[in-house]
Amino acid sequence: MNSATVRNLLVRGMLAGLAAGVLALVVAYFLGEPNVDSAIGFEESHAPAHEHEVELVSRSLQSTAGLATGVLVYGVAFGGIAALAYCFALGRVGRFGPRATALLLSGAALLAVYVVPFLKYPANPPAVGDHDTIAQRTILFFLMMLLGVLLAIAAVITGKRLAPRLGTWYATVVAILGFIALIGLAYAFLPAINEVPADFPATLLWRFRLSTLALQITLWTGFGLVFGELAERLLNPKPAKAPARAAVTVPQ
Amino acid sequence: MAQHVAQPTTAAPAVPAKLPLKDIAPWAVFFGILMLVLLYFVGAEQGATSVVSGEGVHEWVHDARHLLGFPCH
Numbered sequence: 254m255n256s257a258t259v260r261n262l263l264v265r266g267m268l269a270g271l272a273a274g275v276l277a278l279v280v281a282y283f284l285g286e287p288n289v290d291s292a293i294g295f296e297e298s299h300a301p302a303h304e305h306e307v308e309l310v311s312r313s314l315q316s317t318a319g320l321a322t323g324v325l326v327y328g329v330a331f332g333g334i335a336a337l338a339y340c341f342a343l344g345r346v347g348r349f350g351p352r353a354t355a356l357l358l359s360g361a362a363l364l365a366v367y368v369v370p371f372l373k374y375p376a377n378p379p380a381v382g383d384h385d386t387i388a389q390r391t392i393l394f395f396l397m398m399l400l401g402v403l404l405a406i407a408a409v410i411t412g413k414r415l416a417p418r419l420g421t422w423y424a425t426v427v428a429i430l431g432f433i434a435l436i437g438l439a440y441a442f443l444p445a446i447n448e449v450p451a452d453f454p455a456t457l458l459w460r461f462r463l464s465t466l467a468l469q470i471t472l473w474t475g476f477g478l479v480f481g482e483l484a485e486r487l488l489n490p491k492p493a494k495a496p497a498r499a500a501v502t503v504p505q
Numbered sequence: 506m507a508q509h510v511a512q513p514t515t516a517a518p519a520v521p522a523k524l525p526l527k528d529i530a531p532w533a534v535f536f537g538i539l540m541l542v543l544l545y546f547v548g549a550e551q552g553a554t555s556v557v558s559g560e561g562v563h564e565w566v567h568d569a570r571h572l573l574g575f576p577c578h
Binding site: 260371 | 519520521522523524525526528529531532533536537539540541543544546547548549552553554560561564565566567568569570571572573574575576577578
């Protein structure tokens with residue numbers, strides 16, 4: 254019975270991730286792509302004429318089907334992972350119902366999975382980044398992501414442990430401050446990376462990075478709301494039909 | 506003027522029942538790994554490491570990789 258609930262939540266998580274991915278794709282296409290194109294324009298005007306490899310995938314495919322593949326798979330994958338985390342969190346993090354738990358989890362995921370790595374290793378447009386450091390940058394980015402997730406989990410556990418002694422409010426504040434302090438420590442000790450060409454337009458870099466943040470906020474907010482709704486309906490099914498009173502107050 | 510004095514009919518929302526860890530674990534292990542593999546292909550394949558040879562995967566998800574914040578090239 255419980256195993257079936259886990260499976261149902263997992264399926265709903267992946268579907269909600271897909272739906273959130275569609276929303277994020279709209280943001281990526283309309284807010285993000287113009288910046289990618291501008292950055293590629295900069296790259297081409299500055300590239301030494303020698304290396305112009307044959308285009309394996311055309312720009313028009315990269316910016317549509319390719320973009321969609323990436324964003325949707327990302328949405329489904331994180332939706333599935335978030336749904337599994339939700340199964341653990343449900344009833345264990347505090348007095349939150351299914352919808353509130355989903356939105357809280359999404360907010361925490363946005364923070365741990367994207368904002369924490371982003372503040373140290375922000376997204377870079379094409380033309381920014383040295384081919385020779387890709388291995389190091391990939392490791393550092395995923396490390397920061399992992400650290401964000403692990404420390405967020407540690408903060409939740411610490412908060413729960415402290416709650417009986419400090420009360421819920423102070424326990425939460427202490428746990429969050431501890432999270433920030435440890436992330437700050439990681440920021441201080443991990444190597445900084447700045448490979449932005451000296452003459453790369455600052456406004457373009459700023460707009461590109463903002464658009465990536467908008468994409469993630471859309472993705473996680475969308476996921477939290479859609480998944481919360483699906484989880485609520487699964488866990489607290491409506492008893493047949495509410496009495497007519499409800500229909501009067503909610504005319505829809 | 507509605508005299509809506511708190512009528513705790515629906516009081517505090519019931520806290521959902523915990524799902525036992527032993528029921529979550531098999532799903533978490535199998536699908537957790539599957540999801541991470543998907544993320545790997547979107548985020549890092551043919552960048553720092555390659556499972557599939559060539560540049561096809563990298564080029565196909567190129568824009569998504571940039572916009573999702575992954576180091577691309």
